[in-house]
Amino acid sequence: MPVLKSSEATVTKVKEGVERKLIHAENLMMVVIDFTNGPWSEPEPPHSHVHEQTTYVASGEIIFFCEGEPDQRLKAGDMFCVPSNKKHTIQLLTKEVRLIDSFNPIRQEFLV
């Protein structure tokens, strides 16, 4: 699948107010995540995964929390990076947020 047009993409509802769509190669996955359930009064519980992650904040504002690092308030145009197995989470500061997440290797569980 070389192209994913937003208007034609399969949208997966992760939970109320959280949707994703994705494209991937063999070892690289890119995921658009749309949140519409912000702002949050506190962050989600931290999680970790073996996959390396990079994220671009396409719209909205968040706080990014990463184990051993100072909390960071990020807005559209900012990026963050999560090393393999590092605990991290976010807190939404605006009602709507769009994040562009990339993962290596691919998140097989997202393909189910």
Next chain:
Amino acid sequence: MPVLKSSEATVTKVKEGVERKLIHAENLMMVVIDFTNGPWSEPEPPHSHVHEQTTYVASGEIIFFCEGEPDQRLKAGDMFCVPSNKKHTIQLLTKEVRLIDSFNPIRQEFLV
């Protein structure tokens, strides 16, 4: 470098009207590329690299060309994927375009 704030990022001028900034883990790199020299009357010459690539069109419109695939007109919110060693290129249709490229492995030549 877990966070790259747009306002503080090192911006690399690739050529006139093309700038990039990037963040990376060990095997995953994410690059924001800002073009301000569009529209183009024709695509750039096709190129290829061993790195897998995924791209999110953050703003503007382009045509995406990929070896063996039909040309695709893409706009903000669309994505494309380039397998390892596949020839590909783009043509800008608007003056300004922002692409979010991810690569696995990282583009070492971008770190020079």
